[in-house]
Amino acid sequence: xxxxxxxxxxxxxxxxxxxxxxxxxxxxxxxxxxxxxxxxxxxxxxxxxxxxxxxxxxxxxxxxxxxxxxxxxxxxxxxxxxxxxxxxxxxxxxxxxxxxxxxxxxxxxxxxxxxxxxxxxxxxxxxxxxxxxxxxxxxxxxxxxxxxxxxxxxxxxxxxxxxxxxxxxxxxxxxxxxxxxxxxxxxxxxxxxxxxxxxxxxxxxxxxxxxxxxxxxxxxxxxxxxxxxxxxxxxxxxxxxxxxxxxxxxxxxxxxxxxxxxxxxxxxxxxxxxxxxxxxxxxxxxxxxxxxxxxxxxxxxxxxxxxxxxxxxxxxxxxxxxxxxxxxxxxxxxxxxxxxxxxxxxxxxxxxxxxxxxxxxxxxxxxxxxxxxxxxxxxxxxxxxxxxxxxxxxx
Numbered sequence: 001x002x003x004x005x006x007x008x009x010x011x012x013x014x015x016x017x018x019x020x021x022x023x024x025x026x027x028x029x030x031x032x033x034x035x036x037x038x039x040x041x042x043x044x045x046x047x048x049x050x051x052x053x054x055x056x057x058x059x060x061x062x063x064x065x066x067x068x069x070x071x072x073x074x075x076x077x078x079x080x081x082x083x084x085x086x087x088x089x090x091x092x093x094x095x096x097x098x099x100x101x102x103x104x105x106x107x108x109x110x111x112x113x114x115x116x117x118x119x120x121x122x123x124x125x126x127x128x129x130x131x132x133x134x135x136x137x138x139x140x141x142x143x144x145x146x147x148x149x150x151x152x153x154x155x156x157x158x159x160x161x162x163x164x165x166x167x168x169x170x171x172x173x174x175x176x177x178x179x180x181x182x183x184x185x186x187x188x189x190x191x192x193x194x195x196x197x198x199x200x201x202x203x204x205x206x207x208x209x210x211x212x213x214x215x216x217x218x219x220x221x222x223x224x225x226x227x228x229x230x231x232x233x234x235x236x237x238x239x240x241x242x243x244x245x246x247x248x249x250x251x252x253x254x255x256x257x258x259x260x261x262x263x264x265x266x267x268x269x270x271x272x273x274x275x276x277x278x279x280x281x282x283x284x285x286x287x288x289x290x291x292x293x294x295x296x297x298x299x300x301x302x303x304x305x306x307x308x309x310x311x312x313x314x315x316x317x318x319x320x321x322x323x324x325x326x327x328x329x330x331x332x333x334x335x336x337x338x339x340x341x342x343x344x345x346x347x348x349x350x351x352x353x354x355x356x357x358x359x360x361x362x363x364x365x366x367x368x369x370x371x372x373x374x375x376x377x378x379x380x381x382x383x384x385x386x387x388x389x390x391x392x393x394x395x
């Protein structure tokens with residue numbers, strides 16, 4: 001079986017995003033199949049990463065960016081550095097992720113990493129300007145939102161397009177997480193369809209996570225509506241809050257997730273029913289909050305996959321999300337309430353429909369059942385079959 005390395009750019013750091021969950025799930029799937037990966041990181045686990053804003057550190061990175069290549073070294077638990085997801089070993093290349101961005105910004109080239117015994121496959125779980133020499137390099141590009149909706153992200157679209165061009169030249173293959181994202185990448189980045197594979201992604205909850213969730217404390221009595229994700233314009237927060245107020249529901253709306261760089265001021269749209277804000281929660285509280293919700297409201301304007309959609313379905317929570325794009329693809333028309341995300345009245349009508357269903361209403365139970373069936377498309381076993389077939393094709 002092939003030797004796999006994964007980058008761990010976000011793993012084990014505070015405030016990990018969906019990208020971190022994506023990397024963790026690949027590691028868990030591979031470990032479960034006896035293909036335990038090595039995690040490449042930029043600092044030894046258990047140590048604090050360097051402060052990116054220290055002036056001396058910034059000068060050091062600029063000087064380091066002039067080097068032709070960088071060295072990654074394996075670390076073991078006996079060296080006091082811990083282990084990666086699922087007990088995976090670590091390889092450390094100091095500060096490589098930030099150095100690579102500096103190098104690409106000033107030189108337009110990728111950082112080239114070497115190691116004594118390269119793996120068969122280096123799977124970058126995010127489009128980073130790095131290549132591991134001696135391995136087949138695979139890059140996951142989660143979406144093309146910086147190009148399709150440049151007004152909804154802080155990522156420079158010109159830089160993103162240049163990075164995608166370099167990765168298309170360097171990577172052996174590109175993978176993504178939905179057919180919508182795949183088509184967007186083909187259209188906006190000019191990459192040949194044969195070089196982009198959609199593998200979707202895995203979604204699951206361990207027995208231990210569910211056990212901890214039972215003991216967690218939700219933010220309100222059961223029956224509220226919930227939105228999970230960054231509070232930013234891309235998530236359509238102002239229209240969601242306005243629709244919640246317009247729907248006439250008496251159920252609170254819980255917004256759970258950190259502030260984005262462009263956090264919108266949704267206060268003017270709040271009605272008489274409270275909007276409860278949770279800027280952060282641990283994994284157990286997040287799961288319990290979704291379990292106790294009457295429904296997930298996720299009318300996002302742009303996604304590559306829409307992880308909360310499948311997580312809610314897997315937990316038995318009905319879903320309202322945006323028609324079209326990746327959200328409509330992942331949810332499908334029969335497994336969720338689909339609405340026009342630009343129409344506040346349409347979102348409000350969807351909320352009103354969900355609000356009118358009691359916990360045991362046949363229509364609600366039927367939607368939950370269809371959601372569970374849809375979530376089964378994204379189980380670890382199903383994902384591992386796709387992932388293993390893809391890796392085999394590279395070998």
